[in-house]
Amino acid sequence: xxxxxxxxxxxxxxxxxxxxxxxxxxxxxxxxxxxxxxxxxxxxxxxxxxxxxxxxxxxxxxxxxxxxxxxxxxxxxxxxxxxxxxxxxxxxxxxxxxxxxxxxxxxxxxxxxxxxxxxxxxxxxxxxxxxxxxxxxxxxxxxxxxxxxxxxxxxxxxxxxxxxxxxxxxxxxxxxxxxxxxxxxxxxxxxxxxxxxxxxxxxxxxxxxxxxxxxxxxxxxxxxxxxxxxxxxxxxxxxxxxxxxxxxxxxxxxxxxxxxxxxxxxxxxxxxxxxxxxxxxxxxxxxxxxxxxxxxxxxxxxxxxxxxxxxxxxxxxxxxxxxxxxxxxxxxxxxxxxxxxxxxxxxxxxxxxxxxxxxxxxxxxxxxxxxxxxxxxxxxxxxxxxxxxxxxxxxxxxxxxxxxxxxxxxxxxxxx
Numbered sequence: 001x002x003x004x005x006x007x008x009x010x011x012x013x014x015x016x017x018x019x020x021x022x023x024x025x026x027x028x029x030x031x032x033x034x035x036x037x038x039x040x041x042x043x044x045x046x047x048x049x050x051x052x053x054x055x056x057x058x059x060x061x062x063x064x065x066x067x068x069x070x071x072x073x074x075x076x077x078x079x080x081x082x083x084x085x086x087x088x089x090x091x092x093x094x095x096x097x098x099x100x101x102x103x104x105x106x107x108x109x110x111x112x113x114x115x116x117x118x119x120x121x122x123x124x125x126x127x128x129x130x131x132x133x134x135x136x137x138x139x140x141x142x143x144x145x146x147x148x149x150x151x152x153x154x155x156x157x158x159x160x161x162x163x164x165x166x167x168x169x170x171x172x173x174x175x176x177x178x179x180x181x182x183x184x185x186x187x188x189x190x191x192x193x194x195x196x197x198x199x200x201x202x203x204x205x206x207x208x209x210x211x212x213x214x215x216x217x218x219x220x221x222x223x224x225x226x227x228x229x230x231x232x233x234x235x236x237x238x239x240x241x242x243x244x245x246x247x248x249x250x251x252x253x254x255x256x257x258x259x260x261x262x263x264x265x266x267x268x269x270x271x272x273x274x275x276x277x278x279x280x281x282x283x284x285x286x287x288x289x290x291x292x293x294x295x296x297x298x299x300x301x302x303x304x305x306x307x308x309x310x311x312x313x314x315x316x317x318x319x320x321x322x323x324x325x326x327x328x329x330x331x332x333x334x335x336x337x338x339x340x341x342x343x344x345x346x347x348x349x350x351x352x353x354x355x356x357x358x359x360x361x362x363x364x365x366x367x368x369x370x371x372x373x374x375x376x377x378x379x380x381x382x383x384x385x386x387x388x389x390x391x392x393x394x395x396x397x398x399x400x401x402x403x404x405x406x407x408x409x410x411x412x413x414x415x416x
Contacts (some may be wrong), residue, residue: 002053002054002057003029003051003052003053004021004022004051004052004053005049005050005051005052006018006021006049006050006052007047007048007049007050008047008048009046009047009048010048011031011048013048014031014048014049014050015050017050018050018052022052022053022054025054025055025056026052026053026054026055027052027053027054027055028050028051028052029051029052029053030050030051031048031049031050031051032048032049033046033047033048033049034046034047034049148173149177149180151180151183151186152173152176152177152180152186155172155173155176155186155187155190156169156170156173158402158403159172159173159363161361162361162362162363162401162402162403163361163362163363163364163367164363164366164367164401165333165363165367168366168367168370172190172193172194175189175193176189176190176193190402191395191398191399191402192398194366194397194398194401194402195394195395195397195398196394197366197369197370198365198366198369198376198392198394198397198398199369199373199374199375199376199394200375200376200377200391200392200393200394200397201350201375201376201377201392202391211288212245212284212287212288212289212290212291212292212293213291213292213293213321213322214284214292214293214295214318214319214320214321214322215232215292215293215294215295215320215321215322215324216294216295216297216315216318216320216322216323216324217229217294217295217296217297217323217324217326217352218297218300218311218315218323218324218325218326218343218346218348219297219299219300219325219326219327219339219343220299220300220301220302220327220331220335220339221299221300221301222299222328223299223326223327223328223331223354223355224326224328224354224355224380225296225297225299225326226248226250226256226259226260226296227259227380227383227385228326228352228354228378228380228389229246229260229294229295229296230246230259230260230263230385230386231380231385231386231387231388231389232294232378232389233246233263233267233269233292233294234263234267234385234386235386235389236291236292236294237267237269238267238386239386242290242291242292243269243289243290243291243292244267244269244290244291244292244293244294245269245270245271245272245283245286245287245290245292245293245294246260246263246264246267246269246270246271246272246293246294246296247271247272247273247274247280247283247284247287247293247294247295247296247318248260248271248272248273248274248295248296248297249274249275249280249295249296249297249298249311249314249315250273250296250297250298250299251273251274251275251298256296256298257273260273260296261273263385269290270286270287270290272286272287274314276314277313277314277317280314280317280318281317284318295315295318295320297311297315298311300342300343302335302338302339302341302342302343303338303342308342308343308345308346311346312345312346315346315347320347322350323346323347323348323349323350324348324350324351324352324377324378325339325340325343325344325348325350325351325352325374326351326352326354327339327351327352327353327354327368328353328354328355328358329353329354329355329356329358329359329362329364329365329379330355330358330359331364332364333364333367333368336364336368337368337371337372340368340372340374348374349374349375350374350375350376350377351368351369351372351374351375351376351377352376352377352378352379352380353365353376353378353379353380353392354379354380355380355381356379356380356381356400357381357382357388362397362400362401363401365397365401366401375392376392376397377391377392378390378391378392379392379397
């Protein structure tokens with residue numbers, strides 16, 4: 001299977017290049033955004049990259065579903081016609097995720113690539129649908145308020161479309177009334193209002209006068225704690241030139257221990273997996289000459305009171321200086337607020353949002369911060385270590401909530 005890559009300034013331009021080159025046989029395997037040019041990331045241009053192939057070169061087992069996805073992405077037309085042009089048996093499901101035909105089974109790499117491409121397309125389509133529904137709902141609500149100037153109706157509609165809670169959107173828009181004579185002033189003031197509602201902590205401290213600064217990450221399962229703590233440790237070691245130690249309390253998942261141990265070996269920093277108070281004390285003694293010790297923890301369900309109590313006891317032995325609650329921006333508001341309540345018991349008082357690259361709308365970030373009054377420490381968008389992480393900045397987060405396509409990483413370009 002021959003793979004081809006296409007880069008352009010926008011998704012529509014990239015898709016046009018794919019269609020011109022491969023025509024109706026194009027199959028999109030992966031899409032991503034990246035930055036090109038500039039110096040150390042400064043003034044770099046945002047680009048869209050599409051990986052595609054000719055459907056005629058693909059295994060038969062992947063052909064039907066992949067081809068229909070490409071057709072929908074580039075033309076929006078039904079895939080029924082292209083399927084009719086391809087005679088032969090349809091693939092059948094032999095086991096979970098395994099598609100086979102008489103010609104054999106697709107390779108794991110091909111299946112993973114197709115799944116990744118489909119997820120990317122679905123996320124993009126969902127984001128569009130959510131924004132459209134939100135705007136329709138807000139227009140209906142605004143129609144019941146004829147006293148609201150048109151420019152404020154548009155601002156309100158925009159906020160609702162980006163998943164900002166209705167009550168909060170109304171509160172923000174009301175404060176914009178004095179500026180309703182100027183659309184530019186409304187836009188500027190809207191940015192400032194949202195920024196004022198995003199309290200931030202600044203970068204995590206890497207040392208303290210009387211020993212290593214201890215920084216713990218807690219949160220529900222699946223939030224991305226282990227990858228995020230590796231990013232923080234790599235930033236402190238490689239960019240701040242600090243002495244760093246890594247500790248994991250996640251002895252429930254062997255894979256998590258191996259993952260963090262691998263990061264520690266790459267960074268050449270001390271590592272310990274602990275499961276008791278004695279082991280925690282011993283690990284802290286071994287790392288006493290470090291500037292910062294980052295502590296990873298096992299994911300816990302907010303309602304799993306016994307496990308959270310167990311984690312609380314072990315964390316108390318570590319006596320962390322900072323406890324960050326890690327939440328995914330794909331998490332809904334109710335689940336996020338429940339996590340805040342549960343993990344606040346562990347001393348967490350700041351939030352670190354992950355997976356911004358997967359979120360349908362960013363209004364939930366504002367909704368949660370407004371209700372709990374905790375500070376935002378970092379945001380992440382992607383799995384790359386030590387990249388794809390940004391120190392939370394109120395103005396940048398406000399830009400993101402209002403539709404910006406990237407968040408500037410303080411001192412390091414941007415996270416696309």
